Amino acid sequence: MTLDPRRLEELRRDRVSYVHARVVLAERPTSAHPGDDAIVLADGSMEGFVGGECAESTVRAQALAVLDSGESLLLRISPTAEDPVPGKLTAHNPCLSGGTLEIFLEPVRPAPLVAVFGDSPIARALVALGVPLGYDVRGADEIPDGATAVVVASHGRDEQTLLSAALRAGVGYVALVASPARGAAVVAALDVDVAHRSRVVTPAGLDLGARTAPEVALSILADIVARRPSPPRSTATAAPPADEAASTAADPVCGMTVAAVEASLHLDHDGRRSYFCGTGCLRAFAAEPARYAIVPSS
Numbered sequence: 670m671t672l673d674p675r676r677l678e679e680l681r682r683d684r685v686s687y688v689h690a691r692v693v694l695a696e697r698p699t700s701a702h703p704g705d706d707a708i709v710l711a712d713g714s715m716e717g718f719v720g721g722e723c724a725e726s727t728v729r730a731q732a733l734a735v736l737d738s739g740e741s742l743l744l745r746i747s748p749t750a751e752d753p754v755p756g757k758l759t760a761h762n763p764c765l766s767g768g769t770l771e772i773f774l775e776p777v778r779p780a781p782l783v784a785v786f787g788d789s790p791i792a793r794a795l796v797a798l799g800v801p802l803g804y805d806v807r808g809a810d811e812i813p814d815g816a817t818a819v820v821v822a823s824h825g826r827d828e829q830t831l832l833s834a835a836l837r838a839g840v841g842y843v844a845l846v847a848s849p850a851r852g853a854a855v856v857a858a859l860d861v862d863v864a865h866r867s868r869v870v871t872p873a874g875l876d877l878g879a880r881t882a883p884e885v886a887l888s889i890l891a892d893i894v895a896r897r898p899s900p901p902r903s904t905a906t907a908a909p910p911a912d913e914a915a916s917t918a919a920d921p922v923c924g925m926t927v928a929a930v931e932a933s934l935h936l937d938h939d940g941r942r943s944y945f946c947g948t949g950c951l952r953a954f955a956a957e958p959a960r961y962a963i964v965p966s967s
Contacts, residue, residue, distance in 0.1 A: 691705075709733065833859050873885075
């Protein structure tokens with residue numbers, strides 16, 4: 670069973686993050702076949718087919734960790750305990766029908782969105798140079814939702830309004846293309862508090878000695894790259910030692926006591942692992958992890 674490519678294109682168009690799970694090996698007896706695939710969204714919901722309920726729960730949990738870390742993973746799900754294999758995460762899931770699955774989990778996240786205001790040579794150069802770098806750089810008329818960066822290169826047109834709106838929207842990188850003197854004057858006149866004003870980068874870009882419009886655009890994109898935050902680390906880990914097999918943990922959502930073993934439904938987030946009684950609790954946690962305290966296993 671394979672996904673409709675139109676669904677994947679829809680997600681990309683709408684800038685929705687997801688994990689694409691593909692079955693690459695299926696040892697009988699299994700209900701899945703090589704080539705079957707599914708997507709797992711950030712709320713834990715799954716579309717498609719990569720195996721029965723037992724395999725699905727393991728895939729869902731590890732896919733959420735992969736989506737958080739941004740790193741692909743080859744997941745091996747076996748009904749019996751196996752020794753660790755380099756390059757794979759092996760999960761022991763005794764409720765499988767007897768076969769073994771290997772599923773490649775690939776995170777698909779939208780390219781960082783850079784909104785450029787103005788029709789100056791620098792603005793046009795930014796759009797041209799950003800695409801090969803893997804950024805979604807586009808000319809804009811208003812601050813778009815989900816913007817990673819806003820660069821105002823309008824040479825005096827609506828600068829204060831655009832900068833103030835970007836700062837209030839919480840955009841991570843806000844820059845103004847201007848000379849040092851004019852840039853300082855524009856920032857000082859912004860209708861925001863001092864803390865917000867201090868976030869405006871002007872003159873925009875790193876000091877590379879740029880002279881031409883493409884060189885200035887390059888310096889701005891280099892600054893955006895240099896300032897980007899490191900991704901959170903939520904990595905999948907190998908099975909715990911045998912002497913931990915009898916440990917338990919409290920579901921952080923509902924409080925139910927569950928087995929804290931590899932086969933249990935779990936999610937690694939910010940370097941901590943939590944276990945869940947079912948997919949409903951896992952989805953709730955995945956949607957708002959900060960809302961729930963992770964209770965250590967006993």
